[in-house]
Amino acid sequence: MVGSVIAHARRLAMNCSGTLDHLPTSASAALESTSTTATATTSSTTRCTFSRIRSAPSLLHEVATAAVAPSAAASTASTPQETTTTTKLPESSLIRSATLSSILKLSKDSYLPTKKSVIGHRGLGSNQGPDPASTDCLDGGCFAGGVRENTLLAFQMAAAQGADFVELDVQITKDGVPVIWHDDWIHYRHLNGGDGEEMVTKTIRELTIAEFRQISYAATVCPQKQVVLMRKFKDNSAEFRPWICRQEDELPTLQEVLTRLPESVGLNIELKFEDEHTPVEEAEMRERIAATMKCIARHGRVSRKIVLSSFSPDACIIASKMNPIYPIMMLTDAGVITYDDERRNSLQAAQAIANEYKLSGVVLLSNILPTAETLRDFVRDGLLFMSYGEMNNDGKYSLEQLEMGIHGVIVDDVLSVSQHVAGSASLVRSAVA
Numbered sequence: 001m002v003g004s005v006i007a008h009a010r011r012l013a014m015n016c017s018g019t020l021d022h023l024p025t026s027a028s029a030a031l032e033s034t035s036t037t038a039t040a041t042t043s044s045t046t047r048c049t050f051s052r053i054r055s056a057p058s059l060l061h062e063v064a065t066a067a068v069a070p071s072a073a074a075s076t077a078s079t080p081q082e083t084t085t086t087t088k089l090p091e092s093s094l095i096r097s098a099t100l101s102s103i104l105k106l107s108k109d110s111y112l113p114t115k116k117s118v119i120g121h122r123g124l125g126s127n128q129g130p131d132p133a134s135t136d137c138l139d140g141g142c143f144a145g146g147v148r149e150n151t152l153l154a155f156q157m158a159a160a161q162g163a164d165f166v167e168l169d170v171q172i173t174k175d176g177v178p179v180i181w182h183d184d185w186i187h188y189r190h191l192n193g194g195d196g197e198e199m200v201t202k203t204i205r206e207l208t209i210a211e212f213r214q215i216s217y218a219a220t221v222c223p224q225k226q227v228v229l230m231r232k233f234k235d236n237s238a239e240f241r242p243w244i245c246r247q248e249d250e251l252p253t254l255q256e257v258l259t260r261l262p263e264s265v266g267l268n269i270e271l272k273f274e275d276e277h278t279p280v281e282e283a284e285m286r287e288r289i290a291a292t293m294k295c296i297a298r299h300g301r302v303s304r305k306i307v308l309s310s311f312s313p314d315a316c317i318i319a320s321k322m323n324p325i326y327p328i329m330m331l332t333d334a335g336v337i338t339y340d341d342e343r344r345n346s347l348q349a350a351q352a353i354a355n356e357y358k359l360s361g362v363v364l365l366s367n368i369l370p371t372a373e374t375l376r377d378f379v380r381d382g383l384l385f386m387s388y389g390e391m392n393n394d395g396k397y398s399l400e401q402l403e404m405g406i407h408g409v410i411v412d413d414v415l416s417v418s419q420h421v422a423g424s425a426s427l428v429r430s431a432v433a
Contacts, residue, residue: 008331082193112384115407117165118418119266119409121167142245147247148248150252165305165307173205179204179252185204215251258301273285390412392411393416395419
């Protein structure tokens, strides 16, 4: 009986849209347990959907755990305790495949940005580097940005200036803690006093969370700075320069963002694997994505909207198999930069991945707007478009994209773009009135 119930549930999942194709047995059982009150009626489906969304973090945690250690998950699924629980589920309580697919779709859609969303890039914008003509300097170099990117302060200020979502970058430390940091590398210089200076370069995955926190504090909010973060900025200079911001804040963990940022602020969490110079094996990629999923499961809130994204096709595929809850979007510059991985070199390739693995859509470099025909194709396939890039800082250009059907724009100049979008909405409301 136990085997037939679980097998039947998995057949139902595999017959639906494909979102659950790769769920481990233990995750399928967890899904069953959230669905026992569902029937074919619309009202009960709504109740089941609400229950399904409420239980999303716990289900996500189980799926992430099982995906990293499938053999352990299988062993756990066969223990007497779980067998006892499973046998209490009558087969008649299992959701029909169409209903299950609809519930998953409704659940994912509920986490997406609303239409015409403004998304703050790394919070209040990426730190572009010091202005060569600037006289606004500190000891050690000119300011590289107003507010340090990828910090709680930047996220809070972006929300205050009108951002619906903030985009942030997740890396994983040596001991498995998700931290908010864009680059694969961290470069810093010790200030030892006198003329002595030490330059250090490490990948984030070489640092423990304690070491990451120590560097963060010493370089940002410590009254007597002992460390200066260094960076090569976008002017293509080979020279490392001090990365100093007018308003500093410590570099947070993902847990701190999830627990301290108001739940009304949505998160576009980018899984960072795009640097071909620091490749990772599939097993490590799986572990790092699972660490992010578990953190969201433990510390996320039902009311917070969350979208996952990555430039890495493999990261998107792994996340889609591991995560039945949150929307996933494939990032692409559609061939502006040529990569060894052909799946990264065209919009068509990104669209194919999105379709095959049931992603929610594609985030496209705004220099390359989709044609009306392409937009129609995406709508037909149930996919969304969002865009990123410096051109989005032109409020008029961002508004044009949103009005043509782009779902959301990732921007550095949050205030200006938000004002353009809000002004347009006010004009529409006035015209209707």
